[in-house]
Each structure stands twice: as structure tokens, then as C-alpha cells.
Amino acid sequence: MATEPRLIPGIGESLRRYEDDRFIRGQGTFVADVTLPRMTHMAVLRSPLARARIRSINASKAFTLPGVIVVITGELLARRNLAWMPTASGDVQSVLAVDEVRYQGQEVACVIAEDPYTAHDALQLLEVDYEPLPPLVDATEALSPEAPLVRADKPDNRCYEWEVGDAAATERAFAEAAHITTLDTYYPRCHPAPLECCACLADVDPSVGRARVYLTSQAPHAHRTVLAQLIGLPENRVQVISPDLGGAFGNKVPIYPGYVVAVVASFLLARPVRWVEDRTGNLLATGFARDYRMRGELALAADGRMLGLRVRLLSDHGAFFADVQPSKLKAGLFHVVTGSYDIPAAHIIATGVHTNKAPGGVAYRCSFRVTEAAFLIERLVTTAAVELGVDPADLRRRNFIRAEQFPYRTATGLLYDSGDYRMALDLALEKAGYAQLRKEQEQARKRGRLIGIGISSFTEVTGAGPSRDYDLMGIKMFDAAELAIGPTGKAILKLGVQSQGQGHETTFAQIVGHELGISPDDVAVHHGDTDNTPYGLGTFGSRSTPTGGAATAVVCRQLLDKAKKIAGYLLEVDVEDVGWEPGRFFVKGADEREITIQQVAAAAYVNPPEDMEPGLDAVSYYDPPQLSFPFGTYVVAVEVNPETGEWKVLKVVAVDDCGVRINPMIVDGQIMGGLTEGYAIAAMQRIDFDAQGASTAPTFEEYLVPSAWETPRFELHEMVTPCPHHPLGAKGVGEAPTVGSPAAFVNAVIDALSHLGVRNIDMPLTADRVWEAMEAARPRKEPAPAEEPLAGTP
Ligand code: CDP
Numbered sequence: 001m002a003t004e005p006r007l008i009p010g011i012g013e014s015l016r017r018y019e020d021d022r023f024i025r026g027q028g029t030f031v032a033d034v035t036l037p038r039m040t041h042m043a044v045l046r047s048p049l050a051r052a053r054i055r056s057i058n059a060s061k062a063f064t065l066p067g068v069i070v071v072i073t074g075e076l077l078a079r080r081n082l083a084w085m086p087t088a089s090g091d092v093q094s095v096l097a098v099d100e101v102r103y104q105g106q107e108v109a110c111v112i113a114e115d116p117y118t119a120h121d122a123l124q125l126l127e128v129d130y131e132p133l134p135p136l137v138d139a140t141e142a143l144s145p146e147a148p149l150v151r152a153d154k155p156d157n158r159c160y161e162w163e164v165g166d167a168a169a170t171e172r173a174f175a176e177a178a179h180i181t182t183l184d185t186y187y188p189r190c191h192p193a194p195l196e197c198c199a200c201l202a203d204v205d206p207s208v209g210r211a212r213v214y215l216t217s218q219a220p221h222a223h224r225t226v227l228a229q230l231i232g233l234p235e236n237r238v239q240v241i242s243p244d245l246g247g248a249f250g251n252k253v254p255i256y257p258g259y260v261v262a263v264v265a266s267f268l269l270a271r272p273v274r275w276v277e278d279r280t281g282n283l284l285a286t287g288f289a290r291d292y293r294m295r296g297e298l299a300l301a302a303d304g305r306m307l308g309l310r311v312r313l314l315s316d317h318g319a320f321f322a323d324v325q326p327s328k329l330k331a332g333l334f335h336v337v338t339g340s341y342d343i344p345a346a347h348i349i350a351t352g353v354h355t356n357k358a359p360g361g362v363a364y365r366c367s368f369r370v371t372e373a374a375f376l377i378e379r380l381v382t383t384a385a386v387e388l389g390v391d392p393a394d395l396r397r398r399n400f401i402r403a404e405q406f407p408y409r410t411a412t413g414l415l416y417d418s419g420d421y422r423m424a425l426d427l428a429l430e431k432a433g434y435a436q437l438r439k440e441q442e443q444a445r446k447r448g449r450l451i452g453i454g455i456s457s458f459t460e461v462t463g464a465g466p467s468r469d470y471d472l473m474g475i476k477m478f479d480a481a482e483l484a485i486g487p488t489g490k491a492i493l494k495l496g497v498q499s500q501g502q503g504h505e506t507t508f509a510q511i512v513g514h515e516l517g518i519s520p521d522d523v524a525v526h527h528g529d530t531d532n533t534p535y536g537l538g539t540f541g542s543r544s545t546p547t548g549g550a551a552t553a554v555v556c557r558q559l560l561d562k563a564k565k566i567a568g569y570l571l572e573v574d575v576e577d578v579g580w581e582p583g584r585f586f587v588k589g590a591d592e593r594e595i596t597i598q599q600v601a602a603a604a605y606v607n608p609p610e611d612m613e614p615g616l617d618a619v620s621y622y623d624p625p626q627l628s629f630p631f632g633t634y635v636v637a638v639e640v641n642p643e644t645g646e647w648k649v650l651k652v653v654a655v656d657d658c659g660v661r662i663n664p665m666i667v668d669g670q671i672m673g674g675l676t677e678g679y680a681i682a683a684m685q686r687i688d689f690d691a692q693g694a695s696t697a698p699t700f701e702e703y704l705v706p707s708a709w710e711t712p713r714f715e716l717h718e719m720v721t722p723c724p725h726h727p728l729g730a731k732g733v734g735e736a737p738t739v740g741s742p743a744a745f746v747n748a749v750i751d752a753l754s755h756l757g758v759r760n761i762d763m764p765l766t767a768d769r770v771w772e773a774m775e776a777a778r779p780r781k782e783p784a785p786a787e788e789p790l791a792g793t794p
Contacts, residue, residue, distance in 0.1 A: 010514030014665030050693020074098035102319035105284030159352030173308025177299035196246025219538025289364030322359035332368035339377035367541035378743035452752025458740030462732025463546025479547035480534035484617035489598030496536015515556030517582025542732025551622035645771030674737025682745035
């Protein structure tokens with residue numbers, strides 16, 4: 001037997017990120033950095049109106065500008081049957097508007113010119129004759145028979161109507177309830193707003209029928225499949241390269257009209273065409289998130305046990321159902337709405353509608369509606385605690401799924417793999433000094449100060465597949481890794497997933513290091529080039545580590561099998577007599593007879609066994625057996641100014657459990673980023689539309705992104721409940737803090753005001769909204785102190 005394993009290089013080490021060297025030096029290569037000979041430049045004309053008939057488009061003046069090459073309109077695309085494209089959610093979407101514009105910012109025409117300045121100047125010279133029509137702005141009006149019809153190709157403004165759960169069992173639970181808590185809330189429209197907007201450089205050579213497309217893509221392989229079908233080229237003649245990406249957060253999952261037009265234009269011109277989206281275009285027209293109206297009702301027994309959950313949803317998808325919905329689960333991962341609680345019955349009705357707004361519903365730093373679900377249940381539980389007059393931590397403890405109940409099947413059918421919610425809550429409360437905070441709150445109230453404490457004990461879902469429940473346009477949601485170790489012992493790992501800044505070049509090298517015992521320095525990670533990586537479904541929904549990470553571990557183990565046979569040959573013993581520990585093979589019972597993995601790699605090319613193919617490489621396509629379920633508890637303390645409604649964060653304590661952590665420093669970075677985005681959504685980000693359907697937040701002057709100055713300090717703590725079905729025990733992490741934290745911030749502000757009678761304020765909790773809620777609550781304060789326990793409750 002081998003002795004104690006040597007120190008494993010890799011997992012659990014906070015290695016500094018390899019990729020940062022080039023980013024810090026400004027040497028990253030983003031789509032806008034790529035230049036090709038004879039390259040042309042595209043600019044997009046967007047509709048200023050939310051709804052209008054296009055009477056005509058006159059491009060003649062644009063051609064007076066030297067350098068303008070071509071103007072592409074919807075009519076030109078229609079002649080090639082390209083004016084509409086299918087979406088990944090089974091709808092169709094206009095590439096360039098032909099008859100009617102359906103939202104402000106919709107793509108109407110594109111100018112291709114010799115340089116980007118000319119292309120943009122020429123947009124001013126395009127004359128579009130619009131006949132304004134009344135837009136449909138309010139989602140709640142969309143189903144009224146009087147509402148204008150957004151889509152002439154559909155009978156009404158309904159996008160879908162889904163029903164999930166057991167209605168009858170839920171009715172029974174409500175009939176038995178001693179108390180019912182109801183919460184109406186709106187998760188506002190918000191935007192992923194990555195640092196880098198969308199971009200595409202299409203290089204099509206029609207003479208040989210080959211296309212190379214540089215794309216800001218979270219899913220290069222899936223995008224290749226779609227683009228090949230759209231432009232009618234065989235898939236093996238289309239190469240998608242997604243180079244360095246400056247963030248994505250779900251914004252770079254859909255296929256956008258700008259990509260399609262750039263590819264078509266390159267096809268027509270037989271020259272490369274580059275389009276780089278500007279910030280206003282990105283904020284106006286690409287992948288919005290949320291916009292979810294939710295009514296949640298929680299049925300509770302007299303002792304505070306949760307009996308049933310009823311939810312009614314109204315989702316505003318804008319003019320086209322264009323977001324990616326890979327889940328076969330009817331309401332996507334909104335199924336997780338029972339959260340961390342053992343709720344025996346649940347029933348959800350989800351309605352999606354079209355309005356005259358840009359397509360929305362993308363999973364911004366979340367897995368397909370899990371964020372909305374976590375927000376609803378965590379707000380609902382806190383509201384119930386206030387109504388019942390019990391501590392929100394106690395109500396949670398009383399209802400958590402217990403550690404021994406895992407694997408746990410929820411009332412909506414999800415199978416949670418593992419968790420220990422109580423431990424996460426207790427740890428967070430201890431680290432936050434909860435008991436002391438409550439005392440301080442009481443003292444402060446006596447002096448007229450408004451301190452609030454908010455809790456969110458969320459369950460997140462990561463790692464789509466498994467393929468029985470997930471596909472992308474019919475393609476199973478596995479992911480892939482291909483590993484080759486060359487004769488000098490250096491490895492190349494090729495991944496189907498694609499990094500957008502998460503640090504995959506480091507963490508995936510660490511996995512190889514951990515599995516094979518070679519230094520992560522010796523592992524080069526390649527991704528984002530469809531010609532040079534195995535087919536993958538992309539990086540979104542925190543699926544890289546659960547799927548691509550698992551594929552990497554599996555491929556290492558496959559490769560090890562062959563390496564072990566070579567080692568036996570070199571050590572002149574049967575393979576059964578070869579022992580292994582990371583980095584070396586040895587003869588069982590004679591440990592000193594050893595050979596390194598590097599020596600074995602050399603032998604694979606120089607003198608392999610005679611009956612064996614040379615080389616040392618393997619590929620794995622990993623279909624996860626099920627989803628993984630990270631979780632955590634966030635505790636937030638705030639102080640609200642009673643005169644102005646402004647609030648400041650006093651404390652944020654975060655306990656996260658994402659299973660085994662590959663790189664703890666990167667995990668902490670992910671959590672800090674996610675908490676920052678959760679705070680921004682709760683505190684300041686707001687996209688409204690006026691009666692004409694114009695966005696109130698087309699630039700970063702209105703759509704606020706917190707700087708280091710506004711961002712609170714986060715205190716992070718860790719728990720590790722290994723994922724039972726992942727080869728490394730890891731779950732995803734990147735999205736959990738954005739999923740879990742908005743409710744904690746809102747719960748904290750409401751907690752500060754609950755003694756005044758305030759029960760809900762919709763996000764973002766801007767000072768004016770908080771002040772108005774305090775004002776509205778004041779007259780109701782005297783007659784009905786609402787936190788008094790209700791009759792029949794403990
Ligand atoms: O899919 P995506 O890369 O966005 O998210 P993720 O899988 O949650 O991982 C984000 C980053 O954190 C990656 O570099 C992961 O390898 C790393 N990570 C980790 O070190 N340990 C985990 N248990 C989960 C993620």
C-alpha cells in the first residue's frame with residue numbers, strides 16, 4: 001500500500017488567477033480587439049418609438065457619405081427569408097423590423113461602412129417614416145381584451161400559461177391553516193450590464209462556404225449550431241470564437257439581431273464585418289432580467305408550521321419570448337420556490353405576457369427564475385414571522401428541511417441533493433451577533449433610530465442538466481472536457497464551457513492538478529473556440545463547475561487508467577499491482593519502485609506497450625445525474641433615516657455552502673461580486689417605462705451600478721456540505737449571492753420599519769420609496785400594532 005498521500009496540488013488552494021496577468025496588463029483579447037484585413041464596420045439604427053408602423057425607410061442620403069458600403073434593412077433580409085429568426089424558447093424574433101417596431105431600441109436598419117465613425121454618422125442620414133401606434137406598456141393590462149395586440153402573429157398577448165404542483169392538496173392545506181400570509185411583490189426589470197457590451201466580428205468566405213465568427217458568447221457551441229442553421233452553412237464550416245469576455249451574467253446567452261446581421265452582411269460583401277454594441281443599445285435592447293409580479297400565499301398551522309404555498313406569477317417578456325429556457329420543468333427553476341422549507345403542498349400558476357418592451361426574462365446571474373423564487377419565499381417567510389409575532393430566525397428553524405431529510409423531494413418535484421440549512425443559519429446569526437443586534441435595535445427604537453435586521457436562508461440551484469430535464473433546442477445539456485498530456489508531461493485541457501471572467505483557466509487547471517498530481521502551472525486551459533474544443537452547452541446558471549468541472553475530473557480518471565497500464569509496463573508488474581497517488585505510480589508493497597506521471601506521459605509517446613496505441617489523451621461528455629443545490633444564510637443589518645428614508649448598511653454576514661471549494665479565493669470573489677449585484681438590485685437599480693414605452697434608464701446615469709464607494713463591506717464565512725453526486729463534491733457558486741441577498745437587504749429595511757406598520761416596499765428601495773412607505777404607514781400605527789400575535793397563533 002502507498003503511504004500517506006503527498007500534498008495534493010490543486011483543490012482547496014487559493015492560487016492567484018493565471019488569466020489576471022494579461023488582464024491587468026491590458027493584454028486581453030476581446031472581440032473589439034480583433035482586426036482582420038479588409039474589415040468593415042457595422043452600426044445599428046434603433047427605433048426611438050416603442051410601437052409604430054414603418055411606412056418606409058429611405059437610405060439614399062446615407063450613401064452620399066464617402067465610406068458607406070451598404071445599408072441593410074428588414075426588407076432586404078425578408079427577401080432572403082432572414083427577417084425573422086427562431087428563439088431558444090420556441091418563439092420567433094424579428095432580426096430587423098419589417099412592418100412594425102415593437103419596442104424602443106428595436107433594430108431597424110444597419111449601416112456597413114469602411115470605418116466605425118462613418119457607419120455611426122450614416123445612421124443620422126437614414127430616413128425612417130414611422131406611423132406611431134399606442135404601445136402596451138403595462139403587463140397587468142396585457143390580458144385585457146382592450147389591450148393593443150403586440151404580435152399580429154399571435155391571437156392575444158399571452159406568451160405562456162403554466163401550472164405546477166398539486167392544486168387540490170394545496171387547497172386542503174389552506175383550508176386547514178390557522179394563519180395565511182399573503183405578499184404581493186414585484187421583482188423589477190433589471191439588467192446584467194456587463195462591462196463589455198455585445199460584439200460580433202463575422203468573417204464569411206462565400207466562395208469556399210466557410211464562416212469564422214468572433215462572438216461575445218456564453219455558449220459558443222450552441223451559437224454555432226444556431227448560426228449554421230440560420231445562414232445555411234454546414235455546421236463544420238462555421239467556427240465560433242468567443243475570446244476574452246468582459247463579463248456576461250446571462251446577457252450573452254441569447255442570439256441577438258446584431259450578430260445575425262453582421263454574419264449576413266459579411267456573407268453578402270465577402271468581407272469581414274464587425275459590430276460593437278454601444279452602452280445605450282445594450283441597456284435598451286439586449287437581455288433584460290426579472291420583471292416578475294408575484295403573489296405568494298403561505299398557509300401556516302397554529303404552531304407556525306408551513307402547510308402550503310400558493311403562487312401566482314405574471315412575467316413581462318416584452319415583444320418576443322427570446323430568453324433561453326433550457327429546462328423542461330414547466331416554470332423553469334421557479335420550482336425551487338418552496339426554498340429551504342419542508343412545505344408539503346405547493347401550487348404555482350405562471351403567466352407570461354408580451355408588451356411593447358425589449359425582450360426580457362434572461363437569467364441574470366441566476367438559473368432560470370431561481371432568483372425570483374428565492375426572493376419571494378424569503379420575503380414571505382419574514383412577513384409571516386412579523387404577522388405571527390415570532391422571530392424570523394425561529395420561524396425558519398421550525399420549518400427548515402432537516403439535514404437528515406436529504407435527498408429531499410419538494411412539493412414541486414425537485415430533488416434536493418444535500419444541505420444543512422439550520423447550521424448555516426446558526427453560524428450566520430452567531431457571526432452577526434444576532435442576539436446583541438436585536439438588543440441594540442430595541443434600544444435604538446426607544447431613541448427614535450430605525451435599525452433593521454434581515455435574514456435570507458436561500459436554496460440555489462446550479463449545474464443544468466441533467467439532460468432528462470434540460471436541453472437547449474433539443475441538444476442534451478451535458479458538458480465536455482478533453483485532456484491531452486504531451487511527451488514532456490505538460491497538459492492541455494479543452495473545455496466546452498466558456499469563462500466570462502470567473503477564472504476557469506486557473507480553477508480547471510487546479511482540478512487536473514488535483515486529479516493527476518501535476519502542477520496546475522503545467523496545465524493550459526483552452527475554451528471558447530468551437531474548432532478546438534469539444535461540444536459544450538455553455539456557461540450560465542453556475543453550471544461550469546458542476547458540469548465542466550465534473551467532466552474534467554472524469555477525463556483525468558479515464559486518462560489515468562491508460563497511464564496506469566503504461567506504468568505497469570514500465571515497472572514490469574501487472575496493472576493490478578500498480579498503486580497510484582497524485583503525481584506518481586508505484587509498485588504495491590514496494591513503494592520505492594515508482595515512476596512519475598511525467599515519465600509515463602513520455603513513455604506514451606516514446607515506448608508505449610506494443611499492444612497499445614501511442615499518446616495520452618481522452619475526452620469526457622458529462623451528463624450530471626441531477627442538479628446541485630448550494631445554499632446559505634445572509635444576515636444584513638441596516639439603519640434607516642426616519643427623516644429622509646435613506647438607509648445605510650451596517651453589516652452583511654454571508655455564510656455560503658457550495659460544497660467543496662476548488663479555489664477559495666475565487667469563490668470569495670464570486671460571492672463578493674454576487675452580493676454587490678444583489679445589493680444594487682435591492683437598493684438602486686430601476687428600469688421603468690413611461691406611457692410611450694420609453695425606458696427611464698438608457699444610460700449609466702440613470703441605471704446605477706455601485707462603485708466601491710457605495711458597496712458595503714461583506715463578512716464571508718464558509719460551510720462545506722459536499723455534493724454527493726459530483727466527482728469532486730463541488731456545487732456552483734457564482735450566482736448564489738445574487739439569488740439570496742436581495743431578500744436579506746429588503747427584509748432588513750422592512751424590519752427597521754415593521755413596528756410602524758410597513759410590510760412591503762418593492763425594490764429598488766430608494767429613499768423616496770422608503771420615505772413614502774413610512775408616511776403611508778404612520779396613520780395606521782395607533783389602532784393596529786400589527787406585530788401583535790394574531791388570535792390562535794403562538
Ligand atoms: O458557471 P460559472 O463558472 O459561472 O460558475 P461556477 O461554476 O459557480 O464557478 C465560478 C468560479 O468559481 C469558477 O472559476 C469555479 O471553478 C470556481 N468555483 C470553485 O472554485 N469552487 C466551487 N465549488 C465552485 C466554483
